[in-house]
Amino acid sequence: MDPRHLVVVGGGMVAQRLVEALRDRDTDGTWRVTVLAEEPRRPYDRVALTSFFAGRSPEDLALGDPALWDDPLVTLVRGDKAVAVDRAARVVRAESGRTFAYDHLVLATGSYAWVPPMEGADLDGVFVYRTLDDVAALRGYVTTLAEERTVRGVVLGGGLLGLEAAGALDALGARPTVLQVDTHLMSAQVDLGGGEALRRLVNRLGIGVRTQSMTTRVLPHRRGGVGRVELADGTKLDADVVVVAAGVRPRDELGRESGLAVGPRGGVVVDDTCLTDDPHVSAVGEVACIQGACLGLVAPGYTMAEVTVDRLLGGAAVFGGADTATKLKLAGVDVASFGDAFARTPGALEVVWADPVGGVYKKLVMSDDARTLLGGVLVGDASAYASLRPMVGRELPGDPAAFLLPEGGAGAPDLELPDDASVCSCNNVSAGAIRHAVAEDGCHDLGAVKSCTRAGTSCGSCLPLVKKLMATELGKLGVTVSSALCEHFTLSRAQLYDAVRVAGLRTFTEVVERFGTHGRGCDICRPAVASILATTAPAHVLDGERATLQDTNDHVMANLQKDGSYSVVPRMAGGEVTPEGLIAVGEVARDFGLYTKITGGQRVDMFGARIDQLPLIWRRLVDAGFESGHAYGKSLRTVKSCVGSTWCRFGVQDSVALAVMLELRYRGLRSPHKIKLGVSGCARECAEARGKDVGIIATDKGWNVYVGGNGGFTPRHAKLLAEDLDTETLVRTIDRFLLYYVRTADRLQRTAPWIEDVEGGLEGVRAVVMDDSLGICEDLDEQMARHVADYEDEWRATLDDPEKLKRFASFVNAPDVPDPSLAYVPERGQVRPATADERAVLVAGTTLEVRS
């Protein structure tokens, strides 16, 4: 039998989920599906739209597995809009004139941004905030305008969306003011008290707020575009760009015109199975008016998609009701509301805790016996949101007030969530499903749990809870996920860093006695402590007890190779080297018989040096003006650069000069893992800077800085941290970024996973390093200044100290005898280590004189 034909109108988030669920479950291929999408691209993550301003590209917003769209049973028609539905003939007609006959039709047309009636709404510079094209246009407009003047932005609407948009304007450098018609911000979710606390937090970010302000007119600027807005009370405000976020309305025109029932406030009316009054037509997502209302959140839309698929396949699923819990996604402002946030349940009690100075307001709504949680509002500190939301409708253990106190206060009892409690409302994943994934399906890290259950893959607000559940479950399985460094320290690296820094400790013995559990450390904690002390109490790697902490690479300041010999890399800052320098390096390599190779970081690496040869090699290199290139350290490795504007026809900035300066600034900086930088002189990016932990790309106005890139096993592209910085700001930003990483990353964690883990993700990092949201920047700046001032070349310092040089003897009783097991054979004009078989022949019968 030929598969029946499902036509979906609208290629948004809910349509994507519907197709995904259908292809997942319809294993017999009883349906083929055609998606008619007005937008010219595949469905994308609208919820994460604002992250587009954080340098994300449209591809980063992709939803699900792109292979879905290659499925032979799936057709995606992009950039064509459905304009009419003939229900009698069961045909949809598109704008292009094409027609699509259906066996079943699903309307998934979402909403449009509503623009309140006002004069001037059609002026250039007035934007809505709904699609990728909207935000791309907004970004372009603001950046162009910013070249000539300080841009002032006005956002109409103080709800979730308006605040997100204001955050985006702020990120673009436009000074935003939010105009809210109601008495307070986010009036649909939080009460007046919460709204007041929220206003203070938002103000602190540099975003202005005016409540009870209705905009009546948008007035043009004399140079074109918008110039001002006028409020109902006659006030006029300067505005170079206006973002309208005044609410959304369902795109129910196809339903209306084809005679389907429409709700009193719009939306195609559906029953609990998502069917309209035509049994061949369903509606899902924001366009559906279900149980009397249209729901402007993605989670209920996903549920409707699942219900519809189940019904198409003959199941009996029904829509059970919507969770309208919400959390604001604005960096630096923590707001969440859930359940009966306005205490509308008869007899409901409110428990409120407020710290007006700190901008914190928290409220729990409890049943009349103060035992069952009905809902709540959290402003300023929503850390409890993930664990409280699933408890709605359940009894809270202990005193509800305990859940509202600041973290580290009285300590809320640990919530053991029932299996059926919903943890991820976006994707409708229960606590039980997560436990099952961990215990039965072998998902032992967050990535696995996310891809297996979908929990945490949309808005991300449930991630802390998902993490916690996973850890508890792993604990039960006997798998330890404790953040303890090793058996000798229960603290994580970040905690130990702070502890050591604050306590001002200088030696391993002090550290292990003060913060260790027992014993004398191991190959995990010793190098970690070495790395911590290197930035909290700098000293030479071989000074006193420090020497006992170093991995062999740091101990001998060279890179251990497979046969026990080492490789040596002199610094060539920015990849720049003089002809004399190259000759000197060549002579050293020739004289010591070293194999030479050019590295990916633009250096010359010389292999096959014995431990006892290292000081001799350094002597020669240091005399020729070189120093240690720190190729061996968990530290700054290289700053790679393209040739830049001094030579390149395209270059707009001197990338080499910047790279040299940065390398000399950060050389020797010990860190949780190696750090690499790259600088490109223009957008052509010849230095591949976005594959580096910190990548800098010249623009004609300054420098763009990207963070969190790496090559290797899991390659990552760096993400934009800030744009068009002048050199001074750039350096300060990198200083802070690096030290914030040094202080808070886990051991052996590169910057990319660190950014994912650290509080607030990339936004959080930006808030810390650009806006000093933690108030630590002065400290970081001072720490970097000390690093720069204290730097010394480790090789030279070793050469100057006979005690240190003793460590480079091959044998304590035969210091000049080379390791007799090393053997090399020629290959392509150089040497390579002999294989085991070759060696058996080469080194047989060694006889040596031994001191006794």
Added chain:
Amino acid sequence: MTTLDERATTWLTVCRLEDLPRERGVAALVPDEVDAAPVLTQVALFRLLDDTVLAVQHHDPFSDAHVLARGIVGTRRVDDQDVPTVASPMHKQVFDLRTGTCLDPAGKQPVAGRSPDLRTWPVQVVDGDVRLAVAGGAA
């Protein structure tokens, strides 16, 4: 484990105690016998915090390179006791310095024909001289 033929045992002085940095290793070359033929064997000497000196083979059975003296010295809890250890600088296998036993093969196999456990040598410290019980050779 070491088996020593008493008659062939010689106490060889390899260095002074102060030549050994605490909680790090150094390598030494000592006379040895393999199949009754005299050879030189590379030994790794470790001086602990309490000045105990321990000796194991310098050869790492997992990487087939002579590197163990360059590993990080530490301790590991085994049956409620802190056992002195060294971790191979190559691939992080952990060995008990007193017995040579491999405590953690780090998911790897030793190279063909090698035991994962290390050979050990008895050590004495007499008047600041560090002496190793070696077989044959220097006698």
